[in-house]
Amino acid sequence: MDILNPANETLLQSLPADDRSQVLAKIESLKKAQPDWALRSVDERLNILVRFGSLVKENLENLALVLTSETGKPLAQARNEIRGAHNRIEHLQANAATWLAREKVVTEGAVREEIVHEPLGVIANISAWNFPYNVGYNVFLYALLAGNAVAYKPSEYASLTGLKFGELLAKAGVPSGVFECFIGGAAVGEMLLEADLDGYFFTGSYKTGKYITQKVATKMVPVQLELGGKDALYVMDDVQDIKQAAINAAEGAFYNNGQSCCAVERIYVHENVYEAFVKAFEEEVEGYLIGDPLAEGTFIGPVTRREQLDVLQDQVQDALDKGAVLHTGGKRRAGAGYYWEPTVLTGVSHEMKVMMEESFGPIIGIQSVRNDEEAVALMKDTTYGLTAAVFSDNEARAVQVLEKLPTGTAYWNCCDRVSPNLPWTGRKNSGLGVTLSYLGIRAFTQPKAYHLKGSS
Numbered sequence: 001m002d003i004l005n006p007a008n009e010t011l012l013q014s015l016p017a018d019d020r021s022q023v024l025a026k027i028e029s030l031k032k033a034q035p036d037w038a039l040r041s042v043d044e045r046l047n048i049l050v051r052f053g054s055l056v057k058e059n060l061e062n063l064a065l066v067l068t069s070e071t072g073k074p075l076a077q078a079r080n081e082i083r084g085a086h087n088r089i090e091h092l093q094a095n096a097a098t099w100l101a102r103e104k105v106v107t108e109g110a111v112r113e114e115i116v117h118e119p120l121g122v123i124a125n126i127s128a129w130n131f132p133y134n135v136g137y138n139v140f141l142y143a144l145l146a147g148n149a150v151a152y153k154p155s156e157y158a159s160l161t162g163l164k165f166g167e168l169l170a171k172a173g174v175p176s177g178v179f180e181c182f183i184g185g186a187a188v189g190e191m192l193l194e195a196d197l198d199g200y201f202f203t204g205s206y207k208t209g210k211y212i213t214q215k216v217a218t219k220m221v222p223v224q225l226e227l228g229g230k231d232a233l234y235v236m237d238d239v240q241d242i243k244q245a246a247i248n249a250a251e252g253a254f255y256n257n258g259q260s261c262c263a264v265e266r267i268y269v270h271e272n273v274y275e276a277f278v279k280a281f282e283e284e285v286e287g288y289l290i291g292d293p294l295a296e297g298t299f300i301g302p303v304t305r306r307e308q309l310d311v312l313q314d315q316v317q318d319a320l321d322k323g324a325v326l327h328t329g330g331k332r333r334a335g336a337g338y339y340w341e342p343t344v345l346t347g348v349s350h351e352m353k354v355m356m357e358e359s360f361g362p363i364i365g366i367q368s369v370r371n372d373e374e375a376v377a378l379m380k381d382t383t384y385g386l387t388a389a390v391f392s393d394n395e396a397r398a399v400q401v402l403e404k405l406p407t408g409t410a411y412w413n414c415c416d417r418v419s420p421n422l423p424w425t426g427r428k429n430s431g432l433g434v435t436l437s438y439l440g441i442r443a444f445t446q447p448k449a450y451h452l453k454g455s456s
Helices: 020-039 042-058 060-071 075-099 132-145 159-172 186-194 206-219 242-258 274-286 307-321 372-380 395-402 437-442
Strands: 002-004 011-014 103-106 111-119 122-126 149-153 179-181 200-203 223-226 231-235 264-270 325-328 343-346 363-369 387-391 409-412 445-453
Touching: 020 111, 020 122, 020 149, 020 179, 020 186, 042 060, 042 075, 042 132, 042 159, 060 075, 060 132, 060 159, 075 132, 075 437, 122 132, 122 186, 132 149, 132 159, 132 200, 132 437, 149 159, 149 186, 159 179, 186 206, 200 206, 206 223, 231 242, 231 372, 242 264, 242 274, 242 363, 242 387, 264 274, 264 372, 274 325, 274 343, 274 363, 307 343, 307 363, 363 372, 372 395, 387 395, 395 409
Parallel strands: 122 149, 122 200, 149 179, 200 223, 231 264, 231 387, 264 363, 343 363, 387 409
Antiparallel strands: 002 011, 103 111, 111 445, 325 343
Protein backbone atom coordinates (compact mmCIF):
# COMPACT_ATOMS: atom_id res chain seq x y z
CA MET A 1 0.00 0.00 0.00
CA ASP A 2 1.69 3.19 -1.20
CA ILE A 3 1.37 6.26 1.03
CA LEU A 4 1.56 9.36 -1.16
CA ASN A 5 2.16 12.94 -0.09
CA PRO A 6 -0.84 14.91 -1.45
CA ALA A 7 1.23 18.11 -1.56
CA ASN A 8 3.65 16.82 -4.20
CA GLU A 9 2.44 13.29 -5.08
CA THR A 10 5.72 11.70 -4.01
CA LEU A 11 5.91 8.35 -2.28
CA LEU A 12 6.26 8.63 1.50
CA GLN A 13 6.33 4.96 2.33
CA SER A 14 5.04 1.59 1.16
CA LEU A 15 3.26 -0.45 3.82
CA PRO A 16 2.31 -4.11 3.54
CA ALA A 17 -1.45 -4.45 3.97
CA ASP A 18 -2.58 -7.09 6.45
CA ASP A 19 -3.64 -10.36 4.88
CA ARG A 20 -6.37 -12.63 6.21
CA SER A 21 -4.06 -14.65 8.44
CA GLN A 22 -2.68 -11.48 10.04
CA VAL A 23 -6.17 -10.08 10.59
CA LEU A 24 -7.33 -13.28 12.23
CA ALA A 25 -4.23 -13.46 14.42
CA LYS A 26 -4.70 -9.88 15.62
CA ILE A 27 -8.35 -10.52 16.42
CA GLU A 28 -7.38 -13.62 18.39
CA SER A 29 -4.86 -11.53 20.35
CA LEU A 30 -7.53 -8.95 21.14
CA LYS A 31 -9.95 -11.59 22.42
CA LYS A 32 -7.27 -13.17 24.56
CA ALA A 33 -6.07 -9.89 26.08
CA GLN A 34 -9.39 -8.13 26.70
CA PRO A 35 -10.59 -9.99 29.84
CA ASP A 36 -7.44 -9.18 31.84
CA TRP A 37 -7.55 -5.55 30.67
CA ALA A 38 -11.17 -5.30 31.84
CA LEU A 39 -10.18 -6.59 35.29
CA ARG A 40 -7.85 -3.64 35.85
CA SER A 41 -9.30 -0.71 37.72
CA VAL A 42 -10.51 2.40 35.94
CA ASP A 43 -7.73 4.36 37.65
CA GLU A 44 -5.06 1.98 36.39
CA ARG A 45 -6.35 2.15 32.81
CA LEU A 46 -6.69 5.91 33.07
CA ASN A 47 -3.10 6.35 34.27
CA ILE A 48 -1.87 4.49 31.18
CA LEU A 49 -3.90 6.72 28.87
CA VAL A 50 -2.62 9.82 30.65
CA ARG A 51 0.93 8.59 29.98
CA PHE A 52 -0.05 8.15 26.35
CA GLY A 53 -1.17 11.78 26.27
CA SER A 54 2.14 12.88 27.73
CA LEU A 55 4.04 10.92 25.09
CA VAL A 56 2.00 12.55 22.35
CA LYS A 57 2.90 15.96 23.72
CA GLU A 58 6.58 15.05 23.91
CA ASN A 59 6.54 13.95 20.26
CA LEU A 60 4.31 16.76 18.98
CA GLU A 61 6.54 18.02 16.19
CA ASN A 62 7.27 14.61 14.74
CA LEU A 63 3.63 13.54 14.94
CA ALA A 64 2.45 16.78 13.32
CA LEU A 65 4.94 16.29 10.50
CA VAL A 66 3.68 12.75 9.89
CA LEU A 67 0.07 13.94 9.89
CA THR A 68 0.78 16.80 7.48
CA SER A 69 2.85 14.65 5.15
CA GLU A 70 0.17 12.02 4.62
CA THR A 71 -2.99 14.17 4.72
CA GLY A 72 -1.88 17.59 3.44
CA LYS A 73 -3.21 19.32 6.55
CA PRO A 74 -1.27 22.59 7.05
CA LEU A 75 1.38 22.04 9.73
CA ALA A 76 -0.01 24.65 12.11
CA GLN A 77 -3.42 22.98 11.89
CA ALA A 78 -1.84 19.57 12.47
CA ARG A 79 -0.28 20.89 15.68
CA ASN A 80 -3.62 22.41 16.65
CA GLU A 81 -5.42 19.13 16.15
CA ILE A 82 -2.95 17.15 18.23
CA ARG A 83 -2.92 19.71 21.03
CA GLY A 84 -6.69 20.13 20.92
CA ALA A 85 -7.42 16.41 21.05
CA HIS A 86 -5.73 16.25 24.46
CA ASN A 87 -8.86 17.73 26.02
CA ARG A 88 -10.45 14.28 25.61
CA ILE A 89 -7.88 12.88 28.03
CA GLU A 90 -8.48 15.73 30.45
CA HIS A 91 -12.22 15.06 30.16
CA LEU A 92 -11.69 11.41 31.02
CA GLN A 93 -9.41 12.31 33.94
CA ALA A 94 -12.10 14.52 35.41
CA ASN A 95 -15.15 12.33 34.84
CA ALA A 96 -14.54 8.71 33.85
CA ALA A 97 -14.27 7.24 37.34
CA THR A 98 -17.66 8.68 38.25
CA TRP A 99 -19.43 7.73 35.04
CA LEU A 100 -18.09 4.15 35.02
CA ALA A 101 -18.67 3.55 38.73
CA ARG A 102 -21.14 1.04 40.09
CA GLU A 103 -24.45 2.83 40.67
CA LYS A 104 -26.43 2.08 43.80
CA VAL A 105 -29.98 2.91 42.76
CA VAL A 106 -31.99 1.46 45.68
CA THR A 107 -30.09 0.99 48.92
CA GLU A 108 -32.89 0.22 51.41
CA GLY A 109 -35.57 -2.42 51.61
CA ALA A 110 -35.60 -6.15 51.00
CA VAL A 111 -33.87 -5.96 47.62
CA ARG A 112 -31.03 -3.60 46.77
CA GLU A 113 -30.75 -2.49 43.14
CA GLU A 114 -27.50 -1.58 41.38
CA ILE A 115 -26.21 -0.93 37.87
CA VAL A 116 -22.78 -2.01 36.68
CA HIS A 117 -21.32 -0.72 33.40
CA GLU A 118 -19.42 -3.60 31.79
CA PRO A 119 -17.24 -3.29 28.66
CA LEU A 120 -18.62 -4.46 25.35
CA GLY A 121 -15.58 -6.66 24.71
CA VAL A 122 -13.59 -6.36 21.48
CA ILE A 123 -14.73 -3.46 19.31
CA ALA A 124 -13.76 -2.32 15.82
CA ASN A 125 -12.84 1.32 15.34
CA ILE A 126 -12.83 2.01 11.60
CA SER A 127 -11.57 5.56 11.58
CA ALA A 128 -11.19 8.58 9.30
CA TRP A 129 -8.28 10.51 7.80
CA ASN A 130 -9.47 14.11 8.09
CA PHE A 131 -9.05 14.47 11.89
CA PRO A 132 -7.48 11.17 12.98
CA TYR A 133 -6.60 12.45 16.46
CA ASN A 134 -9.99 13.94 17.21
CA VAL A 135 -12.19 11.19 15.80
CA GLY A 136 -9.76 8.47 16.87
CA TYR A 137 -9.54 9.65 20.46
CA ASN A 138 -13.36 9.93 20.58
CA VAL A 139 -13.53 6.18 20.10
CA PHE A 140 -10.40 4.25 21.02
CA LEU A 141 -9.44 6.18 24.17
CA TYR A 142 -12.96 6.00 25.59
CA ALA A 143 -13.27 2.35 24.58
CA LEU A 144 -9.95 1.41 26.18
CA LEU A 145 -10.79 3.23 29.38
CA ALA A 146 -14.10 1.36 29.61
CA GLY A 147 -12.20 -1.95 29.50
CA ASN A 148 -12.54 -2.89 25.84
CA ALA A 149 -9.88 -4.13 23.46
CA VAL A 150 -9.75 -2.19 20.19
CA ALA A 151 -9.31 -3.33 16.61
CA TYR A 152 -8.22 0.01 15.17
CA LYS A 153 -8.26 0.39 11.41
CA PRO A 154 -6.97 3.81 10.38
CA SER A 155 -7.94 5.16 7.01
CA GLU A 156 -5.46 4.18 4.32
CA TYR A 157 -4.85 7.96 4.03
CA ALA A 158 -3.76 8.20 7.68
CA SER A 159 -2.08 4.84 8.24
CA LEU A 160 1.25 6.27 9.39
CA THR A 161 -0.57 8.23 12.09
CA GLY A 162 -2.49 5.10 13.07
CA LEU A 163 0.76 3.18 13.53
CA LYS A 164 2.03 6.00 15.77
CA PHE A 165 -1.04 5.55 17.97
CA GLY A 166 -0.22 1.87 18.42
CA GLU A 167 3.44 2.59 19.11
CA LEU A 168 2.76 5.22 21.79
CA LEU A 169 -0.08 3.31 23.45
CA ALA A 170 2.23 0.33 23.87
CA LYS A 171 4.99 2.57 25.21
CA ALA A 172 2.52 4.08 27.69
CA GLY A 173 1.72 0.64 29.07
CA VAL A 174 -1.28 -0.69 27.15
CA PRO A 175 -0.69 -4.46 27.24
CA SER A 176 0.11 -6.41 24.09
CA GLY A 177 -3.04 -7.42 22.26
CA VAL A 178 -5.34 -4.80 23.80
CA PHE A 179 -4.91 -2.35 20.91
CA GLU A 180 -4.17 -3.75 17.46
CA CYS A 181 -3.69 -1.61 14.36
CA PHE A 182 -5.04 -3.07 11.11
CA ILE A 183 -3.36 -1.73 7.97
CA GLY A 184 -5.05 -1.80 4.58
CA GLY A 185 -7.94 -0.58 2.50
CA ALA A 186 -11.49 -1.80 1.98
CA ALA A 187 -10.48 -5.47 1.95
CA VAL A 188 -9.16 -5.28 5.52
CA GLY A 189 -12.26 -3.37 6.60
CA GLU A 190 -14.38 -6.13 5.10
CA MET A 191 -12.53 -8.74 7.13
CA LEU A 192 -13.32 -6.81 10.31
CA LEU A 193 -16.99 -6.68 9.35
CA GLU A 194 -16.98 -10.45 8.90
CA ALA A 195 -15.25 -11.08 12.24
CA ASP A 196 -16.99 -12.00 15.48
CA LEU A 197 -16.61 -8.66 17.25
CA ASP A 198 -18.69 -6.97 19.96
CA GLY A 199 -19.29 -3.56 18.39
CA TYR A 200 -18.52 -1.40 15.38
CA PHE A 201 -17.63 2.28 15.52
CA PHE A 202 -17.15 3.97 12.17
CA THR A 203 -16.29 7.51 11.08
CA GLY A 204 -16.63 8.34 7.39
CA SER A 205 -19.15 8.68 4.59
CA TYR A 206 -22.87 7.97 4.68
CA LYS A 207 -22.53 5.42 1.88
CA THR A 208 -19.95 3.36 3.78
CA GLY A 209 -21.75 3.79 7.09
CA LYS A 210 -24.97 2.44 5.59
CA TYR A 211 -23.09 -0.52 4.15
CA ILE A 212 -21.49 -1.33 7.50
CA THR A 213 -24.83 -1.17 9.28
CA GLN A 214 -26.43 -3.56 6.79
CA LYS A 215 -23.43 -5.89 6.79
CA VAL A 216 -23.30 -6.45 10.56
CA ALA A 217 -27.02 -6.13 11.35
CA THR A 218 -27.53 -9.83 12.03
CA LYS A 219 -24.82 -9.83 14.69
CA MET A 220 -27.02 -7.79 17.06
CA VAL A 221 -24.09 -5.79 18.40
CA PRO A 222 -23.83 -2.01 18.84
CA VAL A 223 -23.14 -0.03 15.67
CA GLN A 224 -22.19 3.62 15.95
CA LEU A 225 -21.68 5.91 12.96
CA GLU A 226 -20.16 9.38 12.77
CA LEU A 227 -20.95 10.38 9.20
CA GLY A 228 -20.92 13.46 7.02
CA GLY A 229 -22.96 16.62 6.87
CA LYS A 230 -24.12 19.50 4.74
CA ASP A 231 -23.91 21.92 7.60
CA ALA A 232 -25.70 25.23 7.24
CA LEU A 233 -24.95 28.68 8.66
CA TYR A 234 -27.46 31.53 8.70
CA VAL A 235 -26.45 35.19 9.11
CA MET A 236 -29.33 37.32 10.44
CA ASP A 237 -29.84 40.96 9.59
CA ASP A 238 -29.28 42.13 13.17
CA VAL A 239 -25.55 41.27 13.08
CA GLN A 240 -23.65 44.49 13.70
CA ASP A 241 -20.12 43.28 12.96
CA ILE A 242 -20.57 41.76 9.51
CA LYS A 243 -16.84 41.59 8.87
CA GLN A 244 -16.22 39.44 11.96
CA ALA A 245 -19.16 37.21 11.07
CA ALA A 246 -17.65 36.70 7.61
CA ILE A 247 -14.22 35.92 9.09
CA ASN A 248 -15.71 33.32 11.42
CA ALA A 249 -17.89 31.78 8.73
CA ALA A 250 -15.01 31.56 6.27
CA GLU A 251 -12.80 29.79 8.78
CA GLY A 252 -15.65 27.39 9.50
CA ALA A 253 -15.92 26.63 5.80
CA PHE A 254 -12.25 26.41 4.81
CA TYR A 255 -10.34 25.21 7.87
CA ASN A 256 -8.55 21.91 7.19
CA ASN A 257 -9.13 22.58 3.49
CA GLY A 258 -12.86 22.25 4.08
CA GLN A 259 -12.45 18.57 4.96
CA SER A 260 -14.41 18.40 8.17
CA CYS A 261 -17.66 16.59 8.94
CA CYS A 262 -18.90 19.73 10.66
CA ALA A 263 -17.43 22.26 8.22
CA VAL A 264 -19.79 24.99 7.07
CA GLU A 265 -20.94 23.76 3.65
CA ARG A 266 -23.68 26.26 2.80
CA ILE A 267 -24.39 29.79 3.96
CA TYR A 268 -27.67 31.71 4.01
CA VAL A 269 -27.60 35.46 4.56
CA HIS A 270 -30.50 37.82 5.19
CA GLU A 271 -30.99 40.02 2.13
CA ASN A 272 -30.50 43.21 4.18
CA VAL A 273 -26.86 42.33 4.92
CA TYR A 274 -26.16 40.00 2.01
CA GLU A 275 -23.99 42.27 -0.14
CA ALA A 276 -21.89 43.47 2.80
CA PHE A 277 -21.38 39.91 4.01
CA VAL A 278 -20.39 38.56 0.59
CA LYS A 279 -17.86 41.36 0.12
CA ALA A 280 -16.28 40.77 3.53
CA PHE A 281 -16.31 37.00 3.02
CA GLU A 282 -14.62 37.24 -0.38
CA GLU A 283 -11.94 39.57 0.99
CA GLU A 284 -11.20 37.16 3.82
CA VAL A 285 -10.91 34.12 1.55
CA GLU A 286 -8.71 35.94 -0.96
CA GLY A 287 -6.28 36.59 1.89
CA TYR A 288 -5.79 32.88 2.60
CA LEU A 289 -2.32 31.61 1.77
CA ILE A 290 -2.48 28.47 -0.37
CA GLY A 291 0.60 26.34 -0.80
CA ASP A 292 3.05 23.98 0.86
CA PRO A 293 1.39 22.65 4.03
CA LEU A 294 4.79 22.49 5.74
CA ALA A 295 5.33 26.23 5.29
CA GLU A 296 4.39 28.39 8.25
CA GLY A 297 1.46 30.64 7.40
CA THR A 298 -0.19 28.27 4.91
CA PHE A 299 -3.93 28.10 5.53
CA ILE A 300 -5.02 26.10 2.48
CA GLY A 301 -3.04 22.99 1.63
CA PRO A 302 -3.92 20.19 -0.78
CA VAL A 303 -7.00 18.06 -0.36
CA THR A 304 -6.08 14.61 0.88
CA ARG A 305 -7.65 12.48 -1.84
CA ARG A 306 -7.06 13.12 -5.54
CA GLU A 307 -10.55 11.81 -6.34
CA GLN A 308 -12.10 14.72 -4.43
CA LEU A 309 -10.81 17.16 -7.05
CA ASP A 310 -13.27 15.65 -9.52
CA VAL A 311 -16.14 16.10 -7.05
CA LEU A 312 -15.27 19.76 -6.56
CA GLN A 313 -14.90 20.36 -10.29
CA ASP A 314 -18.28 18.76 -10.93
CA GLN A 315 -20.00 20.88 -8.28
CA VAL A 316 -18.51 24.12 -9.58
CA GLN A 317 -19.39 23.37 -13.20
CA ASP A 318 -22.92 22.33 -12.25
CA ALA A 319 -23.40 25.58 -10.30
CA LEU A 320 -22.06 27.75 -13.12
CA ASP A 321 -24.20 25.96 -15.69
CA LYS A 322 -27.26 26.77 -13.57
CA GLY A 323 -26.47 30.46 -13.14
CA ALA A 324 -24.19 30.77 -10.12
CA VAL A 325 -21.58 33.53 -9.93
CA LEU A 326 -17.96 32.60 -9.24
CA HIS A 327 -16.18 35.13 -7.00
CA THR A 328 -12.87 33.42 -6.43
CA GLY A 329 -11.17 30.09 -7.10
CA GLY A 330 -13.17 27.48 -8.94
CA LYS A 331 -10.38 25.31 -10.27
CA ARG A 332 -7.47 23.03 -9.47
CA ARG A 333 -4.15 24.79 -9.06
CA ALA A 334 -1.64 23.96 -11.74
CA GLY A 335 1.36 21.82 -10.87
CA ALA A 336 1.99 18.88 -8.60
CA GLY A 337 -0.22 18.15 -5.63
CA TYR A 338 -3.97 17.95 -5.09
CA TYR A 339 -4.55 21.68 -4.65
CA TRP A 340 -7.98 23.23 -5.13
CA GLU A 341 -8.26 27.00 -5.03
CA PRO A 342 -10.63 28.22 -2.28
CA THR A 343 -13.92 28.79 -4.08
CA VAL A 344 -16.80 31.17 -3.34
CA LEU A 345 -20.06 30.98 -5.28
CA THR A 346 -23.13 33.22 -5.04
CA GLY A 347 -26.42 33.22 -6.90
CA VAL A 348 -26.77 29.60 -5.82
CA SER A 349 -29.95 27.59 -5.24
CA HIS A 350 -31.01 24.17 -4.09
CA GLU A 351 -31.13 23.09 -7.71
CA MET A 352 -27.33 22.95 -7.54
CA LYS A 353 -25.16 20.12 -6.21
CA VAL A 354 -22.98 22.53 -4.26
CA MET A 355 -25.92 23.30 -1.95
CA MET A 356 -27.25 19.75 -1.64
CA GLU A 357 -24.37 17.26 -1.84
CA GLU A 358 -21.44 17.06 0.56
CA SER A 359 -18.45 18.94 -0.87
CA PHE A 360 -15.69 18.08 1.61
CA GLY A 361 -13.31 20.61 0.16
CA PRO A 362 -12.54 24.35 0.06
CA ILE A 363 -15.75 25.43 -1.68
CA ILE A 364 -18.84 27.30 -0.46
CA GLY A 365 -22.15 28.56 -1.81
CA ILE A 366 -23.77 31.69 -0.32
CA GLN A 367 -27.52 32.25 -0.81
CA SER A 368 -29.68 35.28 0.00
CA VAL A 369 -32.88 34.80 2.03
CA ARG A 370 -35.80 37.14 2.75
CA ASN A 371 -36.46 36.19 6.37
CA ASP A 372 -35.95 33.66 9.13
CA GLU A 373 -38.75 31.43 7.85
CA GLU A 374 -37.11 31.03 4.45
CA ALA A 375 -33.77 30.36 6.12
CA VAL A 376 -35.28 27.60 8.26
CA ALA A 377 -36.94 25.97 5.25
CA LEU A 378 -33.68 25.93 3.31
CA MET A 379 -31.56 24.78 6.22
CA LYS A 380 -33.94 21.85 6.79
CA ASP A 381 -33.81 20.87 3.11
CA THR A 382 -31.11 18.23 3.46
CA THR A 383 -30.72 14.53 4.12
CA TYR A 384 -28.07 15.31 6.75
CA GLY A 385 -28.39 16.49 10.34
CA LEU A 386 -25.02 17.09 11.96
CA THR A 387 -24.73 20.79 12.89
CA ALA A 388 -26.33 24.14 12.18
CA ALA A 389 -25.20 27.65 13.09
CA VAL A 390 -26.87 31.03 13.43
CA PHE A 391 -25.03 34.34 13.66
CA SER A 392 -27.13 37.00 15.35
CA ASP A 393 -26.93 39.67 18.04
CA ASN A 394 -30.17 38.29 19.52
CA GLU A 395 -29.76 34.95 21.30
CA ALA A 396 -33.50 34.34 21.69
CA ARG A 397 -34.12 34.88 17.98
CA ALA A 398 -31.21 32.63 17.03
CA VAL A 399 -32.37 29.85 19.37
CA GLN A 400 -35.87 30.02 17.89
CA VAL A 401 -34.34 29.08 14.54
CA LEU A 402 -31.99 26.45 15.96
CA GLU A 403 -34.81 24.72 17.82
CA LYS A 404 -36.56 24.04 14.51
CA LEU A 405 -33.58 22.28 12.92
CA PRO A 406 -33.10 18.49 13.19
CA THR A 407 -29.38 18.47 13.96
CA GLY A 408 -27.29 16.92 16.71
CA THR A 409 -25.44 20.18 17.42
CA ALA A 410 -26.54 23.82 17.37
CA TYR A 411 -24.22 26.86 17.35
CA TRP A 412 -24.93 30.50 18.15
CA ASN A 413 -22.24 32.90 16.91
CA CYS A 414 -19.74 30.08 16.43
CA CYS A 415 -19.35 27.02 14.22
CA ASP A 416 -17.18 24.00 13.45
CA ARG A 417 -16.61 23.40 17.16
CA VAL A 418 -16.50 20.22 19.26
CA SER A 419 -16.34 19.97 23.06
CA PRO A 420 -15.72 16.79 25.07
CA ASN A 421 -18.30 18.02 27.58
CA LEU A 422 -21.14 17.78 25.05
CA PRO A 423 -22.42 14.80 23.06
CA TRP A 424 -21.30 14.59 19.45
CA THR A 425 -24.10 13.01 17.48
CA GLY A 426 -25.81 13.20 14.12
CA ARG A 427 -29.35 12.78 12.88
CA LYS A 428 -30.66 11.33 9.64
CA ASN A 429 -27.76 10.55 7.27
CA SER A 430 -25.23 12.12 9.64
CA GLY A 431 -25.03 9.08 11.85
CA LEU A 432 -26.11 6.96 14.78
CA GLY A 433 -25.00 6.99 18.39
CA VAL A 434 -22.93 9.34 20.51
CA THR A 435 -19.33 10.10 21.31
CA LEU A 436 -18.01 12.49 23.99
CA SER A 437 -19.75 13.62 27.21
CA TYR A 438 -20.87 11.01 29.74
CA LEU A 439 -22.94 9.45 26.96
CA GLY A 440 -19.77 8.91 24.96
CA ILE A 441 -18.08 7.05 27.80
CA ARG A 442 -21.06 4.78 28.38
CA ALA A 443 -21.42 4.11 24.65
CA PHE A 444 -18.60 1.61 25.12
CA THR A 445 -20.30 -0.24 27.95
CA GLN A 446 -23.32 -2.47 28.44
CA PRO A 447 -25.36 -2.15 31.65
CA LYS A 448 -25.94 -5.07 33.97
CA ALA A 449 -28.75 -4.82 36.51
CA TYR A 450 -28.21 -6.36 39.96
CA HIS A 451 -31.14 -7.34 42.22
CA LEU A 452 -29.53 -8.14 45.57
CA LYS A 453 -31.73 -9.71 48.24
CA GLY A 454 -30.25 -10.34 51.65
CA SER A 455 -27.86 -8.69 54.06
CA SER A 456 -25.37 -6.22 52.59
